Amino acid sequence: MNALPLNLTEVPAEGAWWGTEAHRRFLLADAARQFAFFRRSIDSAGGFHAQDYDGNPIVGAPRELHATTRMVHSFALGHLAGVDGAGEMVDHGMKALWNLHRDSDHGGYVWSVTADGQIADGSKLAYGHAFVLLAASSAKQAGHPDADRLLADIREVIETRLWAHHHGRMSEEYARDWSKISTYRGMNANMHMSEALLAAHEATGDTEFLNRALGIYDFFIGEVGAANGWRLPEHYTEDWQIDADYEGNPMFRPKGTTPGHSFELARLLLQAWDLGGRKAEWLPDWAGKLYTRALADGWDRQRGGIIYTTDVEGSVLRRNRYWWPVTEAIGAAAAMLKSGDELGGAIREQEYRMFWQAGSRLFMDHDKGGWIPEIDDQDRPDAQQFSGKPDIYHAIQACLLPLLPGLSRSCSELPQLKDV
The missing domain is CATH 1.50.10.10 (Glycosyltransferase)
Structure with a gap:
């Protein structure tokens, strides 16, 4: 593979992009910048x-x-x-x-x-x-x-x-x-445990990991989400009743619901559906409902980016804009595009491009690598919640997961960056 220029920063406003060579090179170039920065x-x-x-x-x-x-x-x-x-x-x-x-x-x-x-x-x-x-x-x-x-x-x-x-x-x-x-119980830890369980299933072939992830989805999506307009309350009591008034650490335990987590779970639901042989037909349906609600509640139509939290009725609680919800929206839209016409299609491709345009304009550091973690109302880097660039995890997955041919991680099929 020829070495890729590291100044590929533009997301085209129109014309074909998803699945093109220009799209692939854009993602690989930012992945290379990220790996170089965090190394x-x-x-x-x-x-x-x-x-x-x-x-x-x-x-x-x-x-x-x-x-x-x-x-x-x-x-x-x-x-x-x-x-x-x-x-x-x-x-x-x-x-x-x-x-x-x-x-x-x-x-x-x-x-x-x-x-x-x-x-x-x-x-x-x-x-x-x-x-x-x-x-x-x-x-x-x-x-x-x-x-x-x-x-x-x-x-x-x-x-x-x-x-x-x-x-x-x-x-x-x-x-x-x-x-x-x-006695606190939370969705965030369980969501990330489900992500890890899917990865463990892929790494080992042990179906117990997959079954436990599916059980987590049955509760948080099938029970709680379905009963709350496909919004996902973050906080619970010890006996798993919604605790709508709870507010803890503003990063890990903000009050209300988090559209970024709904995007993240939409992607994970499609991964679980794929890993299970695409038999659980309700999982794509849940993914589509989570994605649609998160987009309606979370997308900042005036400024771009995704607001941090809403209440269970969808009213904004924290209008802060961080990098990670945008990366998770990218991952969810990419998973939708890979899932076929019912979930993907031209509208999803437009949304995928919209998320990348926001990510490139607001958060990507095209010169030094890595992503700026938060911005203020004037779209300038801010430091209310984060010091520096906290980690590579969300943004590197936004670059690499869309390049995989399937929905599951299938890491052996990752594109090669060794010449970048």
Whole structure:
């Protein structure tokens, strides 16, 4: 493959684009910029630096579990795509997970560690453990020699500590010694667990992983979403009743519903449908309803981008615009386009292009690589919620998943970037 120029930044306003060579080269060029930017985060002392907009280490920033695991997952995809040095990044991250985040005293994986390897926050969160399973599964697909060890360990932790067997979904959070610290239950951790379960099914062939993901969808989409106009409340009580008044961390637990998560789940539903042999015909129907509602509620018609949260009636709660909902809208629209005429078609292609135009104009850093995580009302980079560029995970999937020929991840079919 010829080397690709890294200045491919324009999404054409009209004419054919989806599935064209220009489309492919645009996605590969941004993927190459992202991998080059985040490769600089490696810390020889262990783990990965958080990076500012220029790629410099943010001094004193803790290494959080979801960031470490997402680096492993993303560079495992990069390794499968032939990215130079990606295998080194995966190996470095796998060592950090086992030697820094893994709690050899109490089991499980602590939320954050300091730059010198000390525990900063020993909490055991379902959200973080979901990403450990995702990292282990992607590392296994990439052929890492320690993937089976990590996969076996995280599977046991989930089975014995986090999976609520009588409900068929995840409990939420514990102290380092696994004592209960709250009765909170949330959709976000379960959504990401379903993503990891699908990846684990692909990596191992074990149908138990797929069945558990389907059970999560039955509750949050088939029961809760269907009863609430296809909006998905984020927060629940211990007995899984909607807690509409709950508001926690403004990034991970904002009040209300999150259109970006509905886009994300629409893509995952289609992936699960495909992995299950396309027999569960209700999954594409649910995906289409989630996507349509998220687009109607979330798309900012005046400014572009996707608003962060609404209430259960669709009224705006937080008008903040972050990069990740746009990337998930891209992934959902791409999955729709791959699903055939009933879900795809000309309208979906227009929406897919619209999302990429917003991503390119508002969030992509065409010069330095990576995506700006948040913008203000004047479309300028903002830093209310994030410091620097937090991770590669959402945006690299927006580039790579549309290039896969099918709906499931089928990582062996990733395009090759080794000459980019």
